[in-house]
Amino acid sequence: MEVLVELQQVTKIYDSGAESPALDGVSLTIPTGRFTAVMGPSGSGKSTLLNLIAGLDRPTRGSVLVDGVEINRFGEAALARYRRARVGLIFQFFNLLDNLTALDNVIIPAQLSGVKRREAIDRARMLLQQLGLAGAERSYPARLSGGQRQRVAVARALINRPPLLLADEPTGALDSHSGEQVLDLLRDLNRSGQTVVLVTHDGGLARQYGDQVITLEDGAVARPGLTALGAAQ
Ligand SMILES: Nc1ncnc2c1ncn2[C@@H]1O[C@H](COP(=O)(O)OP(=O)(O)O)[C@@H](O)[C@H]1O
Ligand SMILES: [Mg+2]
Known part of the structure; x- marks a missing residue:
């Protein structure tokens, strides 16, 4: 492994003072190559964990190693490069720019990484097509459904072909059908080799999609035995 x-x-x-x-x-x-699900109640530290892995924040103590390299030792420039090249992020509320079309939202990370516009557009079109959004390239987010917006966000997360895809409550703002579509999409990507980390407060979804499930309780990893007991109560 x-x-x-x-x-x-x-x-x-x-x-x-906390x-x-x-x-x-x-x-x-x-x-x-795994699908890791991180579950736990609100406030248990899930987003904090994801942000540390994403290089959006730094630990107070301890090490975060990616491919054996301690990213917590990186300076700001190296950390920004790490984020752009290695990590794709998906959020609960999509975080799309409302004044850009779907296609222009998707190409942003590629352009920030210096990919030529033509190449970025080709990749974006391909991704949008694969994610069932052919024809929506020129639509603005406001004209898209929640599920479609989240799939645009998935395309944006994938455009730089990051080895790691991190999703923080990606179905939290979606109806259950669109939510299932997005999670099925993450599962398809994982089956094609993409490493996925899904954060959710929904233990059912975590167990359904994760082939490894990590449970956080009050900022610590819960021991599996204790979690099973807790769930039975
Ligand atoms: N930027 C922040 N500043 C201060 N406290 C924070 C910040 N982000 C999260 N916290 C606190 O850290 C704890 C864990 O939060 P979080 O990682 O967001 O949990 P979860 O995503 O599981 O709901 C909570 O007590 C929360 O209030
Ligand atoms: Mg959170």
Whole structure:
């Protein structure tokens, strides 16, 4: 088993006055090619964990290793490069730019990485087509359904062909049918080799889609036995 991401004793304290850390000595591994689901109640540290893996934030203590390299030691420029090249991010509320078409939203990360516009557009068209959005290239987000917007966001996350796809509650703003479509899409991508990390507060979805399920409780990884007991109560 090849390891893509490893957290070693990661602690995150946002505010030195806070009663407890957002993450408290978390150690875990994300294997290459797997579909990892991270579940836990609101406030348990899921988004914090994802943001640390994404290089959007830094741990207070501990190490975040990607391909064996400690990204927590990177300077700002290297971290920005890491984010652009290695990570695709999907959020609950899509985070699309309303004044850009679907196609122009999708090509942003490619353009930031210096991919030529022509090449970026070709990739974006291909992705939108694969994600069932052929014909929506020139539509503005406001004209698209929630499910379509999230698929545009998936295309944007994939345009730089990142080895790691991170999704933070990607179905949280969708009806159950569109949500299922988006998760099925993530599963298809995973079956084609994409490493996926899905964060959800929904334990049912985590177990349905994840081939590894990590449960967070109060900023710590719950032991499986304890979680099973908790679920039975
Ligand atoms: N930017 C922030 N500044 C201060 N506290 C934060 C920040 N982000 C999250 N927290 C706190 O950290 C804890 C974990 O939050 P979060 O990672 O967002 O959990 P989850 O995604 O599981 O709901 C919560 O107590 C939350 O209030
Ligand atoms: Mg969250």
